[in-house]
Amino acid sequence: MKANPVKPHIHVACAIIEHDGRTLAAQRSETMKMPLKWEFPGGKLESGETPEACLVREVREELAIGINVGRALPVATHAYEAFTVTLYPFVCTPEDGTVTLIEHRAVAWLKPEQMLVLDWAEADLPIIAGYLATRSLGAGEGTQP
Numbered sequence: 001m002k003a004n005p006v007k008p009h010i011h012v013a014c015a016i017i018e019h020d021g022r023t024l025a026a027q028r029s030e031t032m033k034m035p036l037k038w039e040f041p042g043g044k045l046e047s048g049e050t051p052e053a054c055l056v057r058e059v060r061e062e063l064a065i066g067i068n069v070g071r072a073l074p075v076a077t078h079a080y081e082a083f084t085v086t087l088y089p090f091v092c093t094p095e096d097g098t099v100t101l102i103e104h105r106a107v108a109w110l111k112p113e114q115m116l117v118l119d120w121a122e123a124d125l126p127i128i129a130g131y132l133a134t135r136s137l138g139a140g141e142g143t144q145p
């Protein structure tokens with residue numbers, strides 16, 4: 001009998017893109033792994049690539065926009081059944097282009113209070129909690145007085 005293969009561990013940069021007090025979420029398509037789950041745009045780090053460079057490349061490939069990569073949020077690791085993912089989140093702003101769905105099924109620009117309503121990829125939940133906490137401390141662009 002074959003030994004169990006080692007569970008893959010992937011490293012993924014993800015962009016929390018803010019504009020006008022809203023944050024962009026992207027819905028995975030029916031044909032992707034984790035179909036219809038919501039996530040932040042981004043993808044796997046290539047060999048030797050910084051997370052920031054990865055994000056600029058991936059967001060251009062996925063949504064046809066340029067972004068400015070800003071502050072890093074805490075890195076989070078999550079073990080799915082089939083693989084483990086470490087997410088490297090950065091707060092970003094759009095730079096140029098028009099959001100175009102190249103891989104995703106949909107995007108939504110969410111107010112902070114709408115974010116947790118969506119069905120997110122599980123690994124994103126601690127990222128969103130941390131992001132919302134820093135926004136409510138006034139670190140984000142938000143609508144706080």
Ligand SMILES: Nc1nc2c([nH]c(=O)n2[C@H]2C[C@H](O)[C@@H](COP(=O)(O)OP(=O)(O)OP(=O)(O)O)O2)c(=O)[nH]1
Pocket residue numbers: 010012013014032033034038039040041042043044085087121122123124
């Ligand atoms: N981009 C992104 N991926 C995420 C998030 N949360 C999360 O669990 N993931 C997972 C989904 C994917 O399995 C993986 C990212 O891989 P990817 O974007 O390069 O590739 P993919 O989904 O097409 O998967 P693959 O077939 O190439 O393995 O990380 C997130 O917020 N953003």
